[in-house]
Amino acid sequence: MEFWSEYLSSLLMGFLTTSELVAIxxxxxxxxxxxxxxxxxxxxxxxxxxxxxxxxLFRGFPLIVxxxxxxxxxxxxxxxxxxxxxxxxxxxxxxxxxxxxxxxGAIMSIDQGQSLAAKAIGxxxxxxxxxxxxxxxxxxxxxxxxxxxxYMIQYSSLAFAIGVQEMYSVARTYNSLYxxxxxxxxLLAVIYLVLTALTTLFFKGLIRKLEIPSKAx
Amino acid sequence: xxxLRAEDVWKRYDDTIxxxxxxxxxxxxxxxxxxGPSGAGKTTFLKCLNLLVKPDKxxxxxxxxxxxxxxxxITRLRQKIGFVFQELNLFHHLTAIGNVMIGxxxxxGMSKSDALKKAKETLKRVHIEEELWRKYPAQLSGGQKQRVxxxxxxxxxxxxxxxxxxxxxxxxxxxxxxxLVIKELSxxxxxxxxxxxxxxxxxxVADEIVVMNRGRIIGGGSPEELRNAKNDEVxxxxxxxxxxxxxxxx
Ligand SMILES: Nc1ncnc2c1ncn2[C@@H]1O[C@H](COP(=O)(O)OP(=O)(O)OP(=O)(O)O)[C@@H](O)[C@H]1O
Ligand SMILES: [Mg+2]
Numbered sequence: 001m002e003f004w005s006e007y008l009s010s011l012l013m014g015f016l017t018t019s020e021l022v023a024i025x026x027x028x029x030x031x032x033x034x035x036x037x038x039x040x041x042x043x044x045x046x047x048x049x050x051x052x053x054x055x056x057l058f059r060g061f062p063l064i065v066x067x068x069x070x071x072x073x074x075x076x077x078x079x080x081x082x083x084x085x086x087x088x089x090x091x092x093x094x095x096x097x098x099x100x101x102x103x104x105g106a107i108m109s110i111d112q113g114q115s116l117a118a119k120a121i122g123x124x125x126x127x128x129x130x131x132x133x134x135x136x137x138x139x140x141x142x143x144x145x146x147x148x149x150x151y152m153i154q155y156s157s158l159a160f161a162i163g164v165q166e167m168y169s170v171a172r173t174y175n176s177l178y179x180x181x182x183x184x185x186x187l188l189a190v191i192y193l194v195l196t197a198l199t200t201l202f203f204k205g206l207i208r209k210l211e212i213p214s215k216a217x
Numbered sequence: 218x219x220x221l222r223a224e225d226v227w228k229r230y231d232d233t234i235x236x237x238x239x240x241x242x243x244x245x246x247x248x249x250x251x252x253g254p255s256g257a258g259k260t261t262f263l264k265c266l267n268l269l270v271k272p273d274k275x276x277x278x279x280x281x282x283x284x285x286x287x288x289x290x291i292t293r294l295r296q297k298i299g300f301v302f303q304e305l306n307l308f309h310h311l312t313a314i315g316n317v318m319i320g321x322x323x324x325x326g327m328s329k330s331d332a333l334k335k336a337k338e339t340l341k342r343v344h345i346e347e348e349l350w351r352k353y354p355a356q357l358s359g360g361q362k363q364r365v366x367x368x369x370x371x372x373x374x375x376x377x378x379x380x381x382x383x384x385x386x387x388x389x390x391x392x393x394x395x396x397l398v399i400k401e402l403s404x405x406x407x408x409x410x411x412x413x414x415x416x417x418x419x420x421x422v423a424d425e426i427v428v429m430n431r432g433r434i435i436g437g438g439s440p441e442e443l444r445n446a447k448n449d450e451v452x453x454x455x456x457x458x459x460x461x462x463x464x465x466x467x
Binding site for chain 2: 111113114116117118119120121122123124127131132135136139212213214215
């Protein structure tokens with residue numbers, strides 16, 4: 001009984017931390033991904049190469065390496081970030097890199113006529129991208145983006161490695177104290193499952209809201 | 218008064234020369250029709266006029282300002298040219314009225330309420346009724362889409378409207394409503410340059426018809442003059458189109 005009440009309350013704290021990690025990293029990653037994706041298509045030589053390099057870099061090695069670089073590596077050049085901040089930064093960079101792939105692909109899939117029509121009414125390139133291309137591209141990229149955020153929930157557990165007290169790290173600690181692996185991790189699994197389901201539901205709602213009506217209503 | 222002037226426009230793609238020195242003037246209130254076989258360079262020429270395609274050589278003036286000048290303010294000059302495309306390319310993510318408003322709010326900097334008012338007026342001018350204003354392009358017929366596209370261009374108060382085969386992507390039955398709108402606008406003094414294959418329509422609406430072939434203007438004149446064209450190449454082309462449209466040309 002003691003075990004359960006302690007575990008549950010610790011797990012609740014962990015749940016809040018996990019939620020905080022995802023709730024902050026997801027929007028940051030999405031914004032970064034859109035900016036990177038657009039830069040890769042429209043950024044020209046300098047910004048474009050930077051964006052391409054950036055996303056190739058963060059897709060090029062495991063997230064755990066990014067976490068360690070940020071949390072243990074940066075202090076060597078005088079930048080000290082707390083664990084939660086380090087995790088948020090790493091997650092945003094990583095998801096931004098992947099999301100930029102979806103955004104880039106979606107931008108490329110928008111037919112040329114949309115761009116010509118925007119130019120023909122006198123839009124600047126920036127207006128064209130902001131008001132015509134991105135609103136359509138983001139709608140196409142949103143399925144990929146929602147997958148990426150679901151992955152983020154899963155990989156947020158890696159934050160335990162730099163000492164963030166999120167759900168998985170709570171479960172690990174209790175497991176090493178009580179050896180009730182089945183109970184401890186089953187409950188953990190269920191909570192991740194619920195979180196994933198809620199996120200999926202959220203994105204389904206968003207997709208429905210953003211859907212462009214076609215045919216007769 | 219000449220509102221649009223193109224002088225010796227050349228364009229090549231790789232090893233095909235698509236435009237070989239095309240010149241054309243458009244007077245205020247005038248309606249000109251460009252006809253020519255597929256691949257003649259009609260679309261390329263129209264797109265050169267507002268620099269959607271950059272000519273290799275030649276100069277273009279809009280309302281007395283040279284758009285081909287290196288220091289031209291291209292986005293501002295483009296607002297003076299209404300362009301209706303061969304493909305139906307309304308902005309997919311915006312409603313009919315949204316398509317008309319976006320240029321007014323974002324490009325012209327109008328307030329939402331002014332833009333809304335202007336968009337409604339313009340949609341009425343092209344016979345798009347209120348029940349269609351909130352529909353998205355995918356919910357409209359081809360003819361409705363093309364009329365919204367005309368409204369989108371017209372709302373910007375251009376000094377000239379360019380139409381690139383505005384009915385070629387439509388089912389035959391839907392062409393007439395679009396052609397009617399173009400004719401009405403032209404009759405009300407909107408300066409127009411129209412590329413079309415519809416010979417009957419061309420005769421009805423044009424002050425002058427210009428015939429293009431292989432990147433050159435090979436002839437032209439008023440509908441009356443064309444009916445009696447002496448130039449063999451022009452005659453042959455006209456006869457060919459005429460074969461498609463029975464009974465228009467004697
Ligand atoms: N972006 C491009 N790249 C290469 N070639 C092109 C391009 N655009 C047009 N062309 C070529 O230029 C020629 C003229 O094309 P254009 O579209 O101007 O003809 P058109 O008179 O409008 O024909 P249609 O009646 O079929 O619309 C064609 O041979 C076409 O293949
Ligand atoms: Mg064409």
